[in-house]
Amino acid sequence: xxxxxxxxxxxxxxxxxxxxxxxxxxxxxxxxxxxxxxxxxxxxxxxxxxxxxxxxxxxxxxxxxxxxxxxxxxxxxxxxxxxxxxxxxxxxxxxxxxxxxxxxxxxxxxxxxxxxxxxxxxxxxxxxxxxxxxxxxxxxxxxxxxxxxxxxxxxxxxxxxxxxxxxxxxxxxxxxxxxxxxxxxxxxxxxxxxxxxxxxxxxxxxxxxxxxxxxxxxxxxxxxxxxxxxxxxxxxxxxxxxxxxxxxxxxxxxxxxxxxxxxxxxxxxxxxxxxxxxxxxxxxxxxxxxxxxxxxxxxxxxxxxxxxxxxxxxxxxxxxxxxxxxxxxxxxxxxxxxxxxxxxxxxxxxxxxxxxxxxxxxxxxxxxxxxxxxxxxxxxxxxxxxxxxxxxxxxxxxxxxxxxxxxxxxxxxxxxxxxxxxxxxxxxxxxx
Amino acid sequence: xxxxxxxxxxxxxxxxxxxxxxxxxxxxxxxxxxxxxxxxxxxxxxxxxxxxxxxxxxxxxxxxxxxxxxxxxxxxxxxxxxxxxxxxxxxxxxxxxxxxxxxxxxxxxxxxxxxxxxxxxxxxxxxxxxxxxxxxxxxxxxxxxxxxxxxxxxxx
Numbered sequence: 001x002x003x004x005x006x007x008x009x010x011x012x013x014x015x016x017x018x019x020x021x022x023x024x025x026x027x028x029x030x031x032x033x034x035x036x037x038x039x040x041x042x043x044x045x046x047x048x049x050x051x052x053x054x055x056x057x058x059x060x061x062x063x064x065x066x067x068x069x070x071x072x073x074x075x076x077x078x079x080x081x082x083x084x085x086x087x088x089x090x091x092x093x094x095x096x097x098x099x100x101x102x103x104x105x106x107x108x109x110x111x112x113x114x115x116x117x118x119x120x121x122x123x124x125x126x127x128x129x130x131x132x133x134x135x136x137x138x139x140x141x142x143x144x145x146x147x148x149x150x151x152x153x154x155x156x157x158x159x160x161x162x163x164x165x166x167x168x169x170x171x172x173x174x175x176x177x178x179x180x181x182x183x184x185x186x187x188x189x190x191x192x193x194x195x196x197x198x199x200x201x202x203x204x205x206x207x208x209x210x211x212x213x214x215x216x217x218x219x220x221x222x223x224x225x226x227x228x229x230x231x232x233x234x235x236x237x238x239x240x241x242x243x244x245x246x247x248x249x250x251x252x253x254x255x256x257x258x259x260x261x262x263x264x265x266x267x268x269x270x271x272x273x274x275x276x277x278x279x280x281x282x283x284x285x286x287x288x289x290x291x292x293x294x295x296x297x298x299x300x301x302x303x304x305x306x307x308x309x310x311x312x313x314x315x316x317x318x319x320x321x322x323x324x325x326x327x328x329x330x331x332x333x334x335x336x337x338x339x340x341x342x343x344x345x346x347x348x349x350x351x352x353x354x355x356x357x358x359x360x361x362x363x364x365x366x367x368x369x370x371x372x373x374x375x376x377x378x379x380x381x382x383x384x385x386x387x388x389x390x391x392x393x394x395x396x397x398x399x400x401x402x403x404x405x406x407x408x409x410x411x412x413x414x415x416x417x418x419x420x421x422x423x424x425x426x427x428x429x430x431x432x
Numbered sequence: 433x434x435x436x437x438x439x440x441x442x443x444x445x446x447x448x449x450x451x452x453x454x455x456x457x458x459x460x461x462x463x464x465x466x467x468x469x470x471x472x473x474x475x476x477x478x479x480x481x482x483x484x485x486x487x488x489x490x491x492x493x494x495x496x497x498x499x500x501x502x503x504x505x506x507x508x509x510x511x512x513x514x515x516x517x518x519x520x521x522x523x524x525x526x527x528x529x530x531x532x533x534x535x536x537x538x539x540x541x542x543x544x545x546x547x548x549x550x551x552x553x554x555x556x557x558x559x560x561x562x563x564x565x566x567x568x569x570x571x572x573x574x575x576x577x578x579x580x581x582x583x584x585x586x587x588x
Contacts (some may be wrong), residue, residue, distance in 0.1 A: 030434075077463050351448060353495035355470050356439075359558055372471045385471040385493045414439050415496070416450065 032365030040391035052295035082297030107231035107246035112139035122148035160336035182214035188344030191230030238300035343392035436553030447496030452501035465571030504569035
């Protein structure tokens with residue numbers, strides 16, 4: 001057996017094992033086996049994550065960081081072990097730089113409120129890009145409104161790539177933060193962040209990276225990236241909902257005021273004054289999502305066990321195969337054709353609204369996302385009301401892509417191409 | 433197949449080749465509707481004289497269901513009194529949302545009142561799509577009432 005064939009056999013076996021780890025993939029939808037291609041919205045959960053949730057509630061449920069009893073000690077240990085897992089996952093220098101929040105959205109809001117509240121003043125600028133998710137636009141708009149600051153936007157080109165040549169001109173002495181996505185949820189574009197961060201730092205501008213769409217697909221190394229903040233969500237990395245991470249460099253987190261007040265985040269409270277706990281606890285007011293944090297740790301360990309070689313190679317294969325097949329489909333146009341992409345493909349089909357594509361595919365058990373993907377400015381840029389989006393995860397197969405293509409043929413059966421349709425009265429009028 | 437129930441020939445026809453799809457110069461009632469979930473937008477234009485809808489048109493962008501709904505709605509409105517239109521609107525919403533019709537005669541009554549609009553009965557099996565079909569009707573009510581602000585399918 002050649003090395004190549006051996007690799008294919010090995011990867012097929014790995015893929016079968018992976019699929020067996022995800023109970024939901026056994027489900028049928030409208031009588032068809034589930035083809036789940038909506039991973040950019042949320043990923044499915046492996047058995048080890050489900051087990052972790054169950055084991056927590058059946059064997060160690062207690063509040064953390066406050067009890068002297070055995071269960072509390074066990075739960076606290078498991079919770080803090082998850083923090084170390086996160087630290088290793090993103091290669092943070094220290095575990096205390098990893099703060100558990102509700103999700104990437106809350107992480108960005110935390111930075112906007114705390115960092116922005118302290119360091120952003122009237123007339124200052126926050127720089128974002130034209131391909132941001134609403135969660136990396138609106139918190140900055142709120143901050144700018146409150147402070148009288150200005151929001152500046154790095155433009156994109158028609159392939160959906162950042163216009164890198166414009167960035168230098170957009171940096172100014174008033175720029176207090178660059179907040180930018182690592183990978184676009186609507187276009188799949190993967191941004192060349194290392195260079196961008198380097199040039200931002202040359203202007204003494206700190207950088208927040210929205211890693212919600214990169215953490216599930218790429219090996220993250222926050223020290224190599226040298227970003228000041230990095231945010232991502234558990235539920236998009238095969239973990240439970242309700243948990244996410246804000247990574248921040250120690251000196252920033254220590255300089256920033258608390259985000260929310262409550263238990264856990266204090267050292268001493270009197271009615272005159274409270275003193276705040278150290279990081280990360282300063283930013284973790286109240287009882288956190290303990291079970292979900294522990295299960296999130298299990299999800300990250302699961303990804304590490306698969307290994308980034310496998311994950312990136314497999315997802316690149318899926319992206320390439322799907323791009324080829326979709327591009328060859330008559331009347332289909334891919335929105336977002338950047339050179340570097342993660343496994344996300346947005347597309348339009350001539351004469352069919354994405355919403356109709358979604359409903360038809362669903363009848364064949366194929367789950368895709370249709371709509372504006374919480375990125376309305378991108379839709380405006382490409383002058384489309386919405387797109388259909390297929391996004392891949394570790395358990396997807398070439399067979400899933402073939403089923404998507406079969407589904408699209410069904411869409412065409414119901415909605416023939418406008419070239420084959422009789423012209424409408426309106427169209428006939430226009431031709432005159 | 434349930435898809436064929438949803439995408440009946442009449443709906444595909446009006447969804448891909450909508451009628452009355454233009455602005456109306458002499459409109460005296462107009463309103464904009466927006467479904468933030470899918471980005472569907474519709475603007476309804478009405479010319480109402482003496483309590484009768486003389487003309488009705490729409491513009492906007494949306495899926496086949498919402499486009500066909502707007503197209504067939506405007507056809508159904510023309511020549512009707514506002515009272516008849518309100519009754520039609522109630523019947524249309526009942527067709528899409530009622531759990532089960534109480535009796536066969538009531539179902540038949542509904543079908544008779546709705547005429548061509550009964551083609552939307554298949555939408556009921558697609559809960560995620562009901563709002564696509566009702567958006568033009570919600571917007572119609574706003575146009576009749578001359579509410580200046582856009583209406584939304586999502587209550588705040």
